[in-house]
Amino acid sequence: MxxxxxxxxxxxxxxxxxxxxxxxxxxxxLSSGNSKPIPFSLVIFEKNEGWGPCPPGGGPCSQSTKLYGSGRLVFEGNENGEKNLSKNLVDQVIGQIKQSGIMDNSCEAPIVLDYSAIYKVNLDGQEKTIRFPGCENEIKKIESLFLEN
CATH class of the missing domain: 1.20.5 (Single alpha-helices involved in coiled-coils or other helix-helix interfaces)
Known part of the structure; x- marks a missing residue:
């Protein structure tokens, strides 16, 4: 017993x-300077884009890109894949988001008919949704940090 x-x-x-x-x-x-810690599972930056017309064979005409707090970068759609970014690079992305002021900008812009993109940015407990071409220059600077690496 x-x-x-x-x-x-x-x-x-x-x-x-x-x-x-x-x-x-x-x-x-992950800690990002003086701000709140970023959970590994949080999507910091997300881009969902679509374009037309779609190919006749039914091929993909959309792309989703997600950057997680862990540094995991996931591509789904026209291009599929995954890679892991360094903590340093994730911190640079967070720094660029803060420096751009994008979380406080209105980012309103006229609608574009042949291309659509919706961005979601999560930082310090705040989520911001932006429709292309709103805040286009700020978004390009943020994306350039991790889409070219």
Missing amino acids: KKYLVIVTLLLAITVGGFVFYKSFQTKE
């Missing part, structure tokens, strides 16, 4: 320890 209790206690301790380790890994955060 004692042997059974020891085994059950050991299994319970391993299970609880594994769960705690898993949860701490999921909530691991």
